[in-house]
Structures are given as C-alpha cells and as structure tokens.
Amino acid sequence: MNEEGVENQLPPGTEPGVVGDTGPNINAKETQETAGEAPAPLDDPKETPGVSPNPEDDNPAATEIKDEVKSTAGEPGMDWFEPLEDDDDPDTESLAGETESVAGSERAMKKIYMLQSHRRKRSHPDEGWEDCPVLGEGWKRKEVVRRSGSSIGQKDVYYLGPCGERVRSRVELTTVLQGQLDLTSFDYKSGKFYDGDAPPVRVRNRVKRKYRERSSSESSWMERGDGAETPDSYHRLTPTPGPKTSQQNQTNVYTNNVTGAYQQGSHAEESLAEEKIRLPPPSSSRTLPLPSIKGEFGSEDSILDCARCGSTFSGTWYDKQRKRPCCPTCWALSKAKVHPMIRFRKWIPCGQCVGCHNSVNCGQCANCKHGLQSPEAKKRLCRKRRCMCPIRKDPESKFLSQMPYDDCPEMYDDNSNFQNEITDSQQPSLKSSDTENFSVNMDLNADLSADFNMDLDEDEMSTDDDDDWHKKRKRRSCGECKACLCRKDCGTCDFCIDKPKFGGSNKKRQKCRLRQCQRQAMRHLLPFQMGEIEHGPDGTLPGRPKPQYTYSRKSSFKKNRGPNTSLDLTDNEDDEINLQALNHSDYGMRNGLPDRAPHISNHNYSQPSHQSQWDAERSHTGRNASGVEENEEDFPMITQIFSLADNPNESSVDNENQLMKLLHTLRLTIMPILWYAIMVEGPQLQLTQCSKQSSMADTVVLINPGFYYYVTVQKQPLLPTHPVYDKFPSRLTTATEVVNLLLALERYEVCRGLPPKEAMLQGGPIVLERASTCEFLVTNKETVCANCRALKRL
C-alpha cells in the first residue's frame, strides 16, 4: 500500500528526500490550485493540463511535470497515501465543480478515466512489493488501498511468491504454502506471525471498523466530487494530532472543504486508526492541495443540514455513503443498521419532472416485470416513472442539487442532450429495447456522475429497490436473461477453467461464458456459439462492444480474409455473419477445445439445431434468447451472405465462400437431432453429432470446399467402399443432401469390433480391437461389421 502510493506518486527518479522538499514546489501547487479555481477550466480541456484526455499519453513530460508538482507539494516523500494526491489535483476539483453540459459528461467521464488511468499507468505490477521473509525467501508483500467505492480506504494485502504466485487472500496463501509453512498464527493483513496470545483478528476488526466509520462519517459529499472516494480523501480525513485549530468555524456548506473534515477528526478512534494503518503525521503543507468549491477554500467544520432529519448541526459528519451531511444522531441510527446495504432514503419525488408526471407503468421495464412475475415481492416503481431530479444539477453550486426537492425547476436546464435521451427513454415505441434504454440510462448516470464528479446516490436515483441498478459494475448484466439468471458455472469454458475453484490460475477472472449477460455483456465475453449469427434487424450484435477508446472497427477487407488466416473472436459490430461462424470454429481451436460442441452442451447448446434457430431468432428479432422472449418457432430468413459466390472467376476463396453458404443454409435448416454444423480449419464444414448417447457420437461428416465429403468414425475415415457413400453423390452441394446423409448415418451404429480380451476385463484398460478393414458403421441389425467378424473367426 505504502509502496504503491509511493510508486504512484513519485516521478521516475525522484528521491523521497526530494519529494519532501518545499518552497517553489508549493508555489507550483498553489499555482495549480489557483488554476483549479477558474470558473470553467474544463470547457476546453486542451487548456487545462491534466484534465485534457490523458495528456500524459501524448506528452510524457506532462506526466512528469504533474508528478513533480504533486510530489513536491511539501509532503512526506514516502507518504503511503500519496497517490491520492491525484485527487487533490485542482483539475479534478474543478471538474467536480464544473457546470458543463451533459453533452460534455462523456468527456468528463473520460477525464475521470484518464485520471484513473493516469494513476494506473504509473503503477507498475512489479512495484510496491516489500520483501516478506517470514513467508520464506523470495516472498513479497504489497498493500493496496481501495481508492473508491463503498469500501474506500479498505486495505487489501497481496503476496507474491518466489515463483510468481500471486496471492490475494489467506485462503490462497494457505493453499500455496501448504506443507511448507504453518499459517495458523500468521496475520495475513500485517504479514507477521503473532505469538499465541496475540489476538490479531480482533485488533484488525476493530481498526477496520473505526477506519471505515471515520471514512464514512467524515467525508463530505462534496469531497466525493473530487476524489473523496480515493485514499487521498482518507488522507485528508486523517486526524491532526493536537487540539483543533481555530479554523474550524467554516459555516457555509458550499465553502466547506476537506480541511474541515480533515482536521475535525482529532480524537481517539482516529488516532487508533492512524496508528494501525500507519498514517503519517499530517503535514501542514497538506492545507495546500485543498479542493476548491466555487473557487473558495474553506476549512474545518461546517454548519450542515442533516440530509436525513433536516436539523442543523456542526461538524463534518456524513452518511455511510459519504455523500450527504448526516447529523450525529442520524449517524448513530444509521450505524445501528448492520447491513451495509441498508440506506436511508432522502429523495422525494419532485412531482414535476417527466418521470413524476408519468402515471402509467410501462409494463416493460425490469421493475414492472418484477412485479408481474413476483406479485408478492416488494413493489418496485416503474423505471419510467422515476423522478429524474437527482440528475439535475444546481447551476449555482456546480454540484448536484442540494436545494429543496420541491423547488424543482425544469430539468436538465443546460443538458439538452441528456434531456433528449431521457425523454426518449420514456417513449415505449423506441426502436431500442427497454434493455437498451436501461443501459443508456445507466451509462448516462455514470456519465453524469463523472460530469458532476460525484456519484449519483443510490437512494437518490433509485426508488427503493434496485440500488445497484445504476452501478457501474452492473452494466454487464440485465438481470433478466437466462444467462443472468443462471447461477451455475458450466465449469468447462475457458473462464470457468481459469477460476481457482476449478483449479485455474485466476488470471482471466471473468464470469462463466454461459453466464455472461446475453444483452449487455461485453461481446467478446459471450459464448462463442453466440457469435455465429447474431445480427439484429439493424445489423447489430448482442452484447456490448469493447470500449471505443480501445478498439476500432475492422475493415471489411480484413473480414474477408481466408478462413485459414488468424481469425479472431471479434466483437466488432459490423462483423459479418460468415466471419462469426469462422470465429466460432477458430475460437474453439484456439482455446484448445475440440470443435465439437458437446463439451459445453449443458446449457443452450444441447440441441444444436435448435441453437441455430435460437441464434437466428435473435438475429431476426434483435433480441436475445432471454427466457420467454425466445420463440423457436419463429424461423428467420437470412439473406445472402457472400457476394463473391456470384463472381464468375472461380477460385478457392469462392469455393470457401460457397461452403460458408452451405453452412449457413444448414444453420437455417432443421437438422437431424443433435447434429451441428460448424466450420473448422481446412476450411472444412464439419457436421458433428453432439449427443454422446447417440450411436453417431463419434461420427463426423467433413465437407471440403469443393463439397466433396467424407465421414470419420472415432477420427478414422470411413472406407470409401462403405455403402453409405453409394447412396449419395460424391459432393454434397445442398442442405437437403447433407441432411439426408445425416439421416442415413443415424441408421447405422458403430462397429463394436472384436470382443475385449479376458485380460482387459480383469482391470486393465479396454482397448477396442478392429479389423484393419473395419467398416466402422454397421446397420442396426448388426453390432460388428463383417470384416471384424471375419477377424474374430480367425
């Protein structure tokens, strides 16, 4: 933790001793801070260093300068919470107070990300590790403080083994050191072994409780706007030893600042927390990087209006979310609530906004459906009827409105874009689905949150139910589709295999592919089967593409590469259907999985032919297979896939394309049960019987680009003389012919070969013996082919 703070704080090559220097650096900080006081410094990010979209990316010098300014702000050089200094960045602060339009919210959001990435970039995985010899030679330890979220300030401890084992919990550590070290008396958090009488757990809990209480109660909702969710805010909240100063008389909530909160906490529990989390002594220079609010710098305690009871009180107590003032009484009451998710509500619908004026439930949103499906459940307000006022910002304060809720003028006064979006979301006849609206709303909330540099509080935005509805980390789940409702990991996909519980190394850390939301998961996380025919009527694919900042679209040229090229599991929206199919195949191979589907067939893939319909239905309706919305009876038509097929210049590429056409035709055809068609390397069109219980479980039909086909049984090619070949043309050019072949194959069984030898029956492995000329497939009347029977007689 300390180390990370240092690594985040110090510019390359900066010595700790230098960091602690003051003088001109303070001035630099002051200058920076003054810049943050500008009324609208973010209007043109280019003019505001550190606020422009990641200027450091393009200008490493900017990073260095910025770092230097921070690190030389007169702070202790090796301050563990130094990285939080970023949050003191006046740029960030001005961001908090910025009254830019909602159209700029995205930009603001990006700024936040940039600031975050700024920190992340400076955090090198190899940095911040301390030797931890108590665990053995080569072991290292690292502490990381959570910089945001409800668990802000919480300290996570990681260990790095000599062989690169990354350990994130005691359980993992115990597993890694099993047989090598007894960790019974090992305090994971501190990284020390305790004597038998030491009660490390109790101490740890106590400290943690105090710690969190402090961070909760002392943060300001305004602080949150400029980094109160980061350890830096906690830094500011760190109590100053000694008596309070006379500066604790700040009275205006809008001129309150972190200093007030910071200096307010000079009591025992803070001291304890400080000691336990090794807070350095606050520096007087800390007063420098105070965030400005409307250009004013306040300090000390404030006279606040309790957001809960309305009473006025003095101090810097805030609710558990550290977002609103909360008097000590209400705070005590709130502490009595054990469950961390219990929140008190403050938001009162304004009665004037669009949401409040909406008196009819839409019947389509998640909350409406929730009520319909679970009448006994707690009633949830239709999402279209939400009061929208929380997203209104106070043009006077530069923060989200804290004005009386009944004083709710027109909404989104300067946020026309957002107004439009919200208005649109009220319209049931949108071309986008409710889910999409839902997603939009969430993203907007996130953007607004960033725009105002503060979180939109759960209890403000929510009615009383879906507190997590707008949470950023929930954007990948609609909560309604089959995948979201599925609670069981398949245990076979690459993401499951990666999980420690399945013996994986926990590197991917992704949810089971089959549990990835079919609507909102990142597209590349979806099961690759879903990537086959996914286009909606407007050409869109389910799932969300990767962020724009990371990826750009592929050119169409790339998409038409030959199947033998390194195909990828792209998530680009404009991917062609044909490539999706190729991706499917490619994906399976790239992941070392067989191209056959049965190994992942315990969910949607148990009936491949239906899967085709399922996919196609999704393509047709633009919706996914989310429970009742699926209608396998609706059989879509998919239009021409390859135009190259019409090219008179025949080529291998054309043949491949023709094969693709056949593949997609098969996908639209009702196949014999549990037969599934995919494209595999070659390219070849592969038809596989997915059911292990089928007599054709080991039988595969492979069709080459020229439509010549052959059959394999247990990976052995069927002899060309096999009767089944006589029944069909040498080339399978139509789906009908393919289906007929499969139906014909279903009439066969696999030759059982020679009976096992006696020795094998006595415990040894059973190896099936066959004649070299085994026919492999025999009619149902037979069990062993003629050639094997002949061999048996010998």
Added chain:
DNA sequence: GCCAACGTTGGC
C-alpha cells in the same frame, strides 16, 4: 474475510 468479476492497461 473472501470470492467473483468488472474494466482497464500494456505487451505483443
């Protein structure tokens, strides 16, 4: 305290 998994970075 621990696990699950989201979102981003940086290497390739």
Added chain:
DNA sequence: GCCAACGTTGGC
C-alpha cells in the same frame, strides 16, 4: 488491433 493479465471493487 487484440487480448492476457490483473488492479480494483462489489457482494456475500
């Protein structure tokens, strides 16, 4: 451009 890796954070 892509994705493995993992820092981070929410949930239980």
